[in-house]
Amino acid sequence: MDKERELQEELVWNAGYRMNESLRMIKICLDQLSEEQLWEKPNESSNSIANLILHLCGNITQYGIxxxxxxxxxxxxxxxxxxxxxxxxxxxxxxxEDTISDAKRAFYDAPLNELLRKRNVQGFNFSGVGNIIHVTEHLSYHTGQIALWTKILQNKDLGFYGGVNLNAKNES
Structure with a gap:
């Protein structure tokens, strides 16, 4: 396998891993909420969790697909x-789930020249790689908002990393 393809696959795999992690965390949150809480807003200038999910689907579709x-x-x-x-x-x-799956497939199937090509999305000029990074970080950003609102509503730890030693030191 050539180095360009290897780098592309590594980028796509890691973006997909992070997107799956965000999806996993969002599902943990939603499992703890009622249908009504999903649409509840913390205040007038904030969004409900349902709105954030719709927003994520729109953004991922626009940038990533x-x-x-x-x-x-x-x-x-x-x-x-x-x-x-x-x-x-x-x-x-x-x-x-479907939107994230479709985006990951689009990332994987994109030829290298498409990942390097600059394009305008929402008035911003990024390469396909830039769009992958945007999709990944934007999903993570709103996952944090969903987690915070869930913690406020439930007043408990969400257990995202139960059983994982997050104090483990780096190994070479």
Whole structure:
């Protein structure tokens, strides 16, 4: 395997791993919440967890799927935040799972030149690699918001890393 393909696969595998971790954490949060809590907002200037999931699906589709696969950008961003019902917890989980799966497939299938090509998304100019990084960090960012709101609602540790020694030292 050539070094370019090896680097591409390493990038895509690590982005996919981080996306799967965020999905795992979001599912842990949702398992602890009622259908009503999913749509509850902490205050008027904040979003519900359901809105954040819709927003993540829109963003991942725009940056990670449509842009990298050269598909038409059909995102209607404002609807991600204005929607206040219409999806169950199970439907939101499925939508997020499918979106993440489709994005990971788009990352893996993209030829190297597509990962290096610059393109404009939401007025920003990034390569396909830049879009992969954006999708990964944006998902992680909102996963943290979902975790915080869940902790506030449930007043307990979420146990994301139960059984893992997070104090272990680095090994060479």
């Amino acid at each position: 449509a842009s990298i696969q050269n598909l038409e950008d059909e995102r209607v961003r404002d609807e991600e935040f204005s929607t206040d019902s219409g999806y169950s917890k199970a439907e939101l989980v499925k939508k997020l």
